[in-house]
Amino acid sequence: MAHRVHRPKAAAPVLPPDSSASQLELLARIAGALERLSPAPMPLPDFRHCLAAQWRRVGQSAWLEPVTTPHCIDADDLVAVDTQRELIDRNTRQFVRGRPANNVLLTGARGTGKSSLVKAMLARYGGQGLRLIEVDKAHLADMATIARLVADRPERFIVFCDDLSFDAGDASYKALKAALDGSIAAATPNLLIYATSNRRHLLPEYFHENAETRYAGEEVHFGESVEEKVSLSERFGLWISFYPFDQDAYLAAVARWVERMGGSLPSTGRAREAFEREALQWALQRGSRSGRVASQFARDWCGRHPRSRSGA
Numbered sequence: 299m300a301h302r303v304h305r306p307k308a309a310a311p312v313l314p315p316d317s318s319a320s321q322l323e324l325l326a327r328i329a330g331a332l333e334r335l336s337p338a339p340m341p342l343p344d345f346r347h348c349l350a351a352q353w354r355r356v357g358q359s360a361w362l363e364p365v366t367t368p369h370c371i372d373a374d375d376l377v378a379v380d381t382q383r384e385l386i387d388r389n390t391r392q393f394v395r396g397r398p399a400n401n402v403l404l405t406g407a408r409g410t411g412k413s414s415l416v417k418a419m420l421a422r423y424g425g426q427g428l429r430l431i432e433v434d435k436a437h438l439a440d441m442a443t444i445a446r447l448v449a450d451r452p453e454r455f456i457v458f459c460d461d462l463s464f465d466a467g468d469a470s471y472k473a474l475k476a477a478l479d480g481s482i483a484a485a486t487p488n489l490l491i492y493a494t495s496n497r498r499h500l501l502p503e504y505f506h507e508n509a510e511t512r513y514a515g516e517e518v519h520f521g522e523s524v525e526e527k528v529s530l531s532e533r534f535g536l537w538i539s540f541y542p543f544d545q546d547a548y549l550a551a552v553a554r555w556v557e558r559m560g561g562s563l564p565s566t567g568r569a570r571e572a573f574e575r576e577a578l579q580w581a582l583q584r585g586s587r588s589g590r591v592a593s594q595f596a597r598d599w600c601g602r603h604p605r606s607r608s609g610a
Contacts, residue, residue, distance in 0.1 A: 345453050349420060350430040353444060355437050362431065362447065370421035376411045376589060377554050378547035382538050383415060386492075389536055390419045393490055394426050394454050400535025401478055401491045409588030410540040412494040413460050420456075429453045435462055441477035445486040452488075459493040471530055478533035493534070545578070548587035552577045555596035561603065573599075 343351050343364040350368040354361055373383055386402060393399035404412040420430045431444060441457070448455050459474075478491060531537070543551065552574075553563055564573045580595040581587045 342447060342451075345429050345448075345451060348429070349424045350432070353431060353433045353437055353440060355440065360437075360440060360443070362444075365432075368420060368430065369417055370424070371414050371418045372558075373415065373418035373422055375554060375558050376414055376418065377551045378543055378589070379411045379415065379540065382411070382540060383418075385536065385538050386415050386419060387422070390423055390428070390456075393456075394423045394428050396454075399490060401533070402493070402536045402538060403531055403534035404492070404494045404538045404540065405497065405531075406540030407542040407588065408496055409586060409590030410543065411589045412538075412540055414589070416456070416458055416460075416492050416494065427453045429455050430458050431455055432458045432460070435459060438471075438473040438477070441473060441491075445477070445489055448489060449486050455489045457489060457491045459491065462493045462495045463497050475530055475533060478530075491534075543587040543589070543592075545587065548581060548592055549574055549577060551589045551592035552596055555593045556600060559596055559600045561596070561600040 343362055345351075348364045349370075350365040351362040352365060354363045373387065376383065382404070386404070389399050389402060404415065406412065416430075420428060431448075433441070433444065438459070444457065462474075474491075474493075479485075556563055564570045576599070577592075577595050580598075581591050584591050584594075
């Protein structure tokens with residue numbers, strides 16, 4: 299007689315708890331952790347009373363930091379740049395009044411007043427709603443963020459990029475190209491970009507790139523390397539060029555800064571000749587005649603001749 303083998307009954311499967319509820323709880327906890335880790339948004343400066351700000355970034359945190367004492371310059375203190383002053387003043391005046399205006403690229407010799415003219419516009423039009431935001435080249439990728447932060451403000455903003463240039467292979471210039479004229483997003487009407495540079499095309503130029511140039515009859519077709527470099531500066535609607543000072547312009551700048559710093563110029567004759575000779579020697583030692591060198595000499599001279607402050 300065959301014996302039946304008794305096998306134990308299989309245990310009933312243990313069903314997991316409500317999986318949908320547990321997943322929602324897990325997602326909520328993850329979202330909460332990410333929110334706690336993300337940096338809290340920094341409040342905007344009170345641009346009703348703050349004339350200037352600097353864009354700061356530390357790690358994942360970025361914010362507009364108010365400048366309590368902006369460096370404001372009287373445009374009339376800058377000599378030998380009358381044409382340049384008129385161009386940037388006209389463009390800025392149009393912008394402040396809500397009229398069409400261009401992004402501006404100021405290029406040329408160092409120390410000739412490029413940055414000073416931008417600061418002078420803040421001094422001249424700050425009372426009419428103009429504000430200045432300084433952005434370092436390393437943070438140009440944040441341009442779109444800055445534009446969104448101030449888009450609904452009633453003030454008019456100039457984003458100021460000083461001493462702008464890019465090395466070969468530096469891809470950060472693409473962010474600037476997009477901010478100027480290359481993004482699908484429309485330009486923010488209350489924001490312009492003013493940049494200064496010693497290079498007109500902002501990128502280094504090499505002799506071998508000329509070999510890419512082709513000629514078709516009377517037409518000149520530049521190679522891709524040159525076209526890429528020119529395309530960035532062309533996105534600025536207004537180019538303003540600055541040139542080295544000649545001797546007369548330099549001495550005029552020295553005289554203006556001495557007066558501006560509270561000094562009195564030596565009277566005509568030997569004293570004036572000695573003063574100008576010393577100013578020219580100062581420039582020769584620095585290898586440059588410029589407004590910056592003129593202001594440096596004036597500061598040194600007024601410091602060494604305290605009696606001149608009282609007019610003696």
